[in-house]
Amino acid sequence: MTRTLRPLRLVLLGDGDSPHLLKWARALAPQVELWAASSRGFAPGFDGLVPPDRRLALNTRPDFEGGNAAVLRQLPRLARWQRTVQADWIHAPYLTAHGTQAWLA
Numbered sequence: 001m002t003r004t005l006r007p008l009r010l011v012l013l014g015d016g017d018s019p020h021l022l023k024w025a026r027a028l029a030p031q032v033e034l035w036a037a038s039s040r041g042f043a044p045g046f047d048g049l050v051p052p053d054r055r056l057a058l059n060t061r062p063d064f065e066g067g068n069a070a071v072l073r074q075l076p077r078l079a080r081w082q083r084t085v086q087a088d089w090i091h092a093p094y095l096t097a098h099g100t101q102a103w104l105a
Contacts, residue, residue: 011035011085012050013092016042016057024093025049035085037078039071056081 010028014021016038022045028034029049036046037056046055058074082090 006033008032009035009086009088011037011082011087011090013037013090015039015062016046016055019043020093022046022049024091035087037081039074054085 010032012021012024016036017040022043025034025036025046026049034050035054036050039058039060039062041057041059042055060070060074062068062071
């Protein structure tokens with residue numbers, strides 16, 4: 001009996017309008033089944049890397065100097081999405097707020 005292993009299902013969590021998250025997506029997309037959740041929207045470069053049905057745009061307007069209650073109010077939505085994705089790994093590079101959001105969801 002031969003078992004087929006599926007690729008690692010990885011979620012990137014961060015600011016999809018950021019060139020930094022896009023850099024991570026470019027590096028990871030060929031290696032894993034990549035999903036992405038963004039506190040804002042997604043830069044056009046994501047289109048060829050993460051299919052739209054594997055993305056969640058929370059469409060918030062974070063205040064980069066702090067006080068991001070709008071991002072935290074999206075936790076239930078993010079948690080529901082994460083449960084449907086059933087990721088093997090969640091990576092929230094760069095921003096402490098996104099890491100906290102992933103942990104809380």
